[in-house]
Amino acid sequence: MSDYTNAETLVLHGGQYRSDTNTNAVAVPIYQTTSYQFNNTEHAANLFALKELGNIYTRIMNPTNAVLEERVASIEGGAAALALSSGSSATALAIQNLCSTGDNIVSSPHLYGGTWNLFVNTFKQFGIEVRFADPEKPQTFGELVDEKTRAFFGETVPNPKLKVFPIEEVASIGRELGIPLIIDNTVSPLTCRPIEHGAAIVIHSLTKYIGGHGNSIGGIIVDSGNFDWTANPERQPLFNQPDESYHGAVWGQLVPEALGAPIAFAVRARVVLLRDLGSAVSPMNSFNIIQGLETLPLRFKAHQENAEKLANYLLKHKAVQQVIYPSLFEGKDKTTADKYLKTGYGPIVGMVLRGGADAGKQFIDNLKMVYHVANIGDTRTLAIHPSSTTHSQLSLQDQFKAGVTPGYIRLAVGIEHIDDIISDIDQALQIADKK
Numbered sequence: 224m225s226d227y228t229n230a231e232t233l234v235l236h237g238g239q240y241r242s243d244t245n246t247n248a249v250a251v252p253i254y255q256t257t258s259y260q261f262n263n264t265e266h267a268a269n270l271f272a273l274k275e276l277g278n279i280y281t282r283i284m285n286p287t288n289a290v291l292e293e294r295v296a297s298i299e300g301g302a303a304a305l306a307l308s309s310g311s312s313a314t315a316l317a318i319q320n321l322c323s324t325g326d327n328i329v330s331s332p333h334l335y336g337g338t339w340n341l342f343v344n345t346f347k348q349f350g351i352e353v354r355f356a357d358p359e360k361p362q363t364f365g366e367l368v369d370e371k372t373r374a375f376f377g378e379t380v381p382n383p384k385l386k387v388f389p390i391e392e393v394a395s396i397g398r399e400l401g402i403p404l405i406i407d408n409t410v411s412p413l414t415c416r417p418i419e420h421g422a423a424i425v426i427h428s429l430t431k432y433i434g435g436h437g438n439s440i441g442g443i444i445v446d447s448g449n450f451d452w453t454a455n456p457e458r459q460p461l462f463n464q465p466d467e468s469y470h471g472a473v474w475g476q477l478v479p480e481a482l483g484a485p486i487a488f489a490v491r492a493r494v495v496l497l498r499d500l501g502s503a504v505s506p507m508n509s510f511n512i513i514q515g516l517e518t519l520p521l522r523f524k525a526h527q528e529n530a531e532k533l534a535n536y537l538l539k540h541k542a543v544q545q546v547i548y549p550s551l552f553e554g555k556d557k558t559t560a561d562k563y564l565k566t567g568y569g570p571i572v573g574m575v576l577r578g579g580a581d582a583g584k585q586f587i588d589n590l591k592m593v594y595h596v597a598n599i600g601d602t603r604t605l606a607i608h609p610s611s612t613t614h615s616q617l618s619l620q621d622q623f624k625a626g627v628t629p630g631y632i633r634l635a636v637g638i639e640h641i642d643d644i645i646s647d648i649d650q651a652l653q654i655a656d657k658k
């Protein structure tokens with residue numbers, strides 16, 4: 224880690240200060256290798272016993288991935304990170320690192336659809352229960368806790384409602400009980416730093432704003448390094464009971480001295496779960512994501528400025544019934560957004576068209592520049608009509624509960640010139656409004 228604290232500097236230098244130590248390369252090299260030659264048998268034994276840190280096999284660690292991990296950890300104010308093959312894998316492993324069959328977590332219900340499926344269907348098959356609290360009432364997280372509760376979970380700015388999660392309030396309830404808060408910060412890098420508000424673990428889909436160019440899938444788990452896994456041993460059995468798969472290691476206690484920080488969570492996720500489940504990110508994808516990360520502060524500023532301008536434009540548009548954007552919220556929702564979003568209100572704008580479902584579909588079909596995709600976090604502006612796509616499996620009532628009305632459109636605002644974004648959206652709105 225370095226003395227630098229500014230994100231603009233960390234994204235360029237974090238994890239590789241003044242060139243690669245082996246080659247003097249300035250750009251981060253792609254270490255496209257599966258394995259690493261051991262110096263001798265003692266070296267090999269020390270690496271396997273975690274007495275010494277070093278590369279063994281790329282499923283578990285890789286020097287290109289290591290630069291990405293240190294850079295993302297540094298911008299989040301974390302102590303360590305673990306890069307993975309996707310954001311979905313980061314969500315799954317972060318929870319599997321704490322839960323066995325019979326355990327539960329308490330989550331916000333406002334989630335990315337893939338996370339919802341994982342929580343409601345796939346984790347159920349594994350015997351992990353997800354209980355849903357109401358983020359409008361943070362105390363409901365505490366009310367759902369029992370002796371088997373291992374974690375709290377929320378997304379900083381979940382779409383479609385874009386209501387910001389009360390990180391500090393929920394994290395402090397959890398810390399008193401020995402329960403870590405895991406925050407998915409995919410939609411709000413830099414503008415929110417959940418660890419500063421008490422989150423123990425932060426995850427990202429690197430596929431989105433950090434990679435930022437719509438070309439590589441990846442995910443990451445960031446360990447704050449400040450959660451005490453041993454304070455209440457019964458609360459976190461996986462960190463307090465001997466792990467037979469690792470010579471009886473007790474992960475909460477046995478942080479190897481060589482690690483230099485209390486990063487038991489990141490270490491266990493890597494050497495147990497990544498070792499066994501194998502969802503490693505490829506060095507090539509890490510390289511692509513690092514290229515994106517290097518300009519994240521510039522790009523994210525542009526995304527947020529464009530989103531703010533577009534939201535204000537749409538507010539006055541006759542075809543638009545409602546605009547959903549955190550800077551336009553009022554009352555408690557605005558206070559929460561102001562508390563957690565420091566440099567802008569994010570890159571996602573929601574709008575509800577007066578013409579309902581038909582207008583929504585026509586709007587999408589008439590876009591000329593804006594892409595129609597089930598994605599966010601590309602440099603290009605993206606749009607989707609959730610009611611006929613991502614949320615189409617839900618009943619109208621459940622869609623409504625999720626914040627998806629028939630005329631709702633989600634816009635992931637890109638970094639094209641704002642005039643061109645507005646012009647394309649305006650012409651598509653006009654055609655949709657006439658029909």
Ligand code: PLP
Pocket residue numbers: 309310311312335337338378407409410427428429430431440441442598599
């Ligand atoms: N978290 C959020 C907020 C997302 O939007 C997504 C994907 O859309 C994910 C996690 C999953 O990420 P990935 O597609 O990289 O698996």
